[in-house]
Every structure is written in structure tokens, then in C-alpha cells.
Amino acid sequence: MNTNPTQSSEIMIEMIKASKVYSKDVKALNDISISIANGEMFFIIGMSGAGKTTLLKLISSMEQPTTGLIEIGGAPIHQLKGYKLARLRQKIGVAYQDFKLLTDRTAAENVAISMEVSYKKPQMIRKRVKDLLAQLDLTDKHNKITGDLSRGEQQRVTLARAIANSPTMILVDEPTGNLDAATTEKVMKLLMKCNKAGATVVIATHDDTIFRHTSHRIMELQKGSILSVSRGNGT
């Protein structure tokens, strides 16, 4: 097996010496260089405050890198603007650590948003939403206001929204933080399914149960720098 996937297939995410400085004394990321292949599943781990969320924000262009280059599918993302940026973001599904749910809308409406922005047909949206919520054990929450849901339920709604539009790239930040073992399994299965279907999946987590047995690459961050990039042993 080729241990260097960046040579075997097309690169999806290319980061070259990317740094993020929030303020003088807060250097969240420091010279991060990494290539993630199209269709790869990739784990980012590290202690709290290591910079995992920041890294995902840079990839999804929520934040601009202070220095360095970031390319998504060959396009430098921090130079994209307006329509092109919007189109790219439609292809990136992000499950945020803080969810960013519209707490006065139902679970179904929240999931539908990511499809509505690319003008999918209403009946198709309805079907997809129902389907996804069922896969995440949320069928009975379909018409519940997300503000009333438990954190674990909100987390799953967030994930459903991230993958609803069948994005080519899925970024998930701490997807299992509030979940029991059985639900964690379900979430991982769903992400695996997306990955099998061809999506590049990047997961930031410190839940070792979800990467302990993986055979995918794992990058460990420490205080904003890469401590190691290794391949899981898959046991």
C-alpha cells in the first residue's frame, strides 16, 4: 500500500506553511504544511487549544491565514470572493464545534438550509432530510425546534446539515463529544459512508475511540504545530 497518498491521487487540501495569529500572544497555528488527498479520511487530534478548530476554519475559509498558502481543489481559497467562494462553500460541509444551529427553527429546517442555498428541488430536500434524520436516530425530532434538543441531538443535526448537500469535502469538529458509544458508532458509520461515496472527510477530535482502530492518517497538533503525522494501524 502506498503510504504517501499525496502522490497517488489528486490533492484536495493543500496547506503550505500556513500560520494563524489571532493577536500578538495568541499564535493558534504555526507553519502547518499538509496535503490531504481527494477522497481521503483524515484525523486531526491534539489537546484542547492545540489549534484543531482553527485549522478547520482556515480550510473552510471562515478565517484567513495570517501567512501561508491554502488551496482547495487547486484554487487558493483566501483569494476567492463572492460567487466563486459561495460555490466552493456549497461543496464543503462543515459541522461546527459550536453547532451554529438556528435555534428557533426545526431540525428539518436546519438540515434543509445547506441544500436550499444551492436551489435543490423542495421535494428532493424533504426526502433527503427525512432520510438523514432517520440515519441519525432523529426521526421523532424532525419538527422539533433545535433550541429544545439535547446537546447530543443538536450535534447530530449539525452533522446532518453538513452532509446533506452531498459535499465533496466534509469537515467535522468534535462530532462525538456529547454522544454515547452506540450513537458514536452510528455517526462514524455515516461519515464512513460519505467517505466511501467519494467525499474527503476531515475529523478533528480528542475522542480516541473513533480513531483508535482506524487505518487512515492521523495528524497530531500541539500548541499550533504539527507534532506528528502517522497512519493508524487499523487494529
Add this chain to the structure above:
Amino acid sequence: MSFWFTVFRQVGRNLRQTWGSQLMTLLTVTLSVLIFAFFYLVYTNMLKWGDRLGDDLSLIVYLEEEPGPELQQQYIKKITTFDEVEKITFISRADAYQRFGKQLGQNQDVLDDLPGDFLPPSIEVIPLKSLRNLNQVKFFSAYLAKLPGVLKVQYGHEWIEKFYYFTKLLSIVMLLSGTLLIMTTIFMVAYTIRLTILNRQAELELLKLVGATNNYIRVPFLLEGLLQGILGSTLGIASLYLLFQWIKLHFSGPGFLNMFQFSFFPPVISITIIGVSILLCTLGSFSTMQKFLRI
């Protein structure tokens, strides 16, 4: 298809979320269109009426003496060097006496004791239509008054002048209400849309993150302004029309309103007012978006 479906649902959501201030805005737009259109209607009718008044506008130039044929020619030359006129008629003392008698009608006998030449001779000058501007008439009359042998010049009645100032005043009121219309529509629409934007800040942020294009975010707001414009101005014009019909119904028959012969705007003007209001409302929503959406 799906685009407009999503857009209309978004607009519906906005309207539901801020229906109170939406209604207030609609009312303000309607009222300001009504006020402006009302004054404009009165103004245009006054102008039309003024035109008709001007139709029989004539200047009477009273002379010291009966002019002989030679002098008459000189007067004609002098008058026409100022401006072309429609008609010049010389009225001798005897003509004036006769005319006056006719005007008195049944009371003609009061003249019996008076000599037949107690009225001064005069020249009746009917200016060209193009000279119907009151200022020009004033100049003309001043010019005529300075001609040798002229006692004084009279034109129309004093209330022509009053009428003129009244229409002047009306045009100012109309301008003010027009400004009001512009301000209220732009500002009220901008204000409610700002309210909606602030209300939905979280949603708009998220929409941008999940890849909503600028149009996806903008079009609903533009449509909201457009809708306010269409509804507000149409309601305003419609209520003015109803008011107009009501007045016509209740004040018709012989009376002073008949003299005015009020008429409603031609459709073109109504449509123009509606169109401009729609434009203003859309402009209001557009300017707010530029300021608050940061996209």
C-alpha cells in the same frame, strides 16, 4: 423555479418575523403617496383652471384722450414692438359707454343722468397665449403704462394675481410633500429592512458559511422593498381615487366645484407615481443592504 420558491419563502419568513413594522412601513408609504398625490392632483387641476382663466385674459389700457387714426397706428406699433399680440381693439368713449350700459342690463337707467363721454377711451390688448405667464403680463403692463398718454393699465381681476400666488404656494406644498414621500419611503423601508437584517444576523452569517450566493441573500430583501413599494403606492393612489370619487359624488351639481371641473390623473401619471415609489422603496432596501449585509 426552485430559486423563486426559495426566495418567496424567505420573503414570507421576513414578513412574518417583522410584520408589525412591515405594516407600519406600508402605512407610511401609503400615506405619503396619498398626501403627495393629493397635492399634485390639486395642483394640476389648478393649473388647468388657470389656463382657462388665461384664455380670456386681456389688458385694458386707459388713455387720456381719444386717439386719432395716426396715433392709433403709433400705439399699435409700440405695443407690437414689445411682443406680438393676438388682438388690439380701440374702444372709444362712446363704445365704453355702450358696453357699460350693456353690463348694467336692467339698471341701465342710472346712466341716463350721466354724460355720454364720462368714461375714458381705452385699448383692449389680448396677449398671445405664450405670454400667459403672470410675470410677463406684469412686465407687459408696466411697459404699456409708460407709453405717453396712458392713464393706467388694468388686467383681469386682482384675484388672478391671488390665484397665481395660490398655485405658487401649492407647488411649494407639493414639493415638500414630494420630499416627504422620498424620505419616508427610503428611510422607512430601509429601517424595516435593517430591523429584519439585525433580527436574522445569525441566520445570514450561517447562510454565508454554507455557501449562499449574494443574490440568494439579497433578492429577498430587494423583493421586500419592491413589495412595499407596489402595495404602498397602489393603495395610496387607489385611496386617493376613492376620495376623489366620493367628493365628486357629494359635491357635484351646480356649485363652485363644478366651476373647477376637477379631473383625476391620466393613467400615465398614476403609473408614473407608482413606478417612482417602487423605485424609491427598492432603493431604500438596496442602500440598507449595502450598509448592513457586508457581503
